[in-house]
Amino acid sequence: MENIYSDIMIRELKDMRLASYSVFSNNAEEEVISFIKNWVSKKGLDSKKLRYFGIDLPLTERQQQEGVRGYEYCATIPNDITGSDGVKIKNIPAGKYAVLRITDPFQNPMETIPLGYKRLYDWWIKSEYKNFCNPTKQILEEIIEDESKTYMDIYFPVE
Numbered sequence: 001m002e003n004i005y006s007d008i009m010i011r012e013l014k015d016m017r018l019a020s021y022s023v024f025s026n027n028a029e030e031e032v033i034s035f036i037k038n039w040v041s042k043k044g045l046d047s048k049k050l051r052y053f054g055i056d057l058p059l060t061e062r063q064q065q066e067g068v069r070g071y072e073y074c075a076t077i078p079n080d081i082t083g084s085d086g087v088k089i090k091n092i093p094a095g096k097y098a099v100l101r102i103t104d105p106f107q108n109p110m111e112t113i114p115l116g117y118k119r120l121y122d123w124w125i126k127s128e129y130k131n132f133c134n135p136t137k138q139i140l141e142e143i144i145e146d147e148s149k150t151y152m153d154i155y156f157p158v159e
Contacts, residue, residue, distance in 0.1 A: 129158035
């Protein structure tokens with residue numbers, strides 16, 4: 001399993017304007033991803049030209065006990081697109097991120113993804129970087145697919 005994790009890299013992300021939607025349910029990721037992809041299609045945007053980011057949302061103790069998950073899914077959008085159908089528009093300012101790539105993260109997602117987060121966090125604790133206290137800087141997940149593989153890049157804001 002060691003070879004599925006990349007070395008941690010530092011990357012700059014440019015300012016991003018995002019269409020954002022959140023779901024709290026037992027199937028949050030699938031529901032919110034489907035919703036945003038349908039919304040993007042209804043807006044007439046070319047989904048292949050967009051980037052998509054997921055964000056785990058905090059849960060109440062009761063939600064945790066009930067097995068509920070909270071997930072926000074965002075698509076990069078041009079300036080002329082406005083929110084609708086509960087989709088909010090948000091901006092993430094440019095910034096520096098520590099990035100860990102996981103190869104085939106969905107082979108065993110309940111193990112590989114949390115271990116990826118742990119690796120990134122452990123690296124950050126020992127690094128000279130500090131986490132932004134800015135609420136617009138969130139930990140982001142991006143899925144990248146090519147013809148034969150799926151990757152998840154986890155972006156951890158640093159300064």
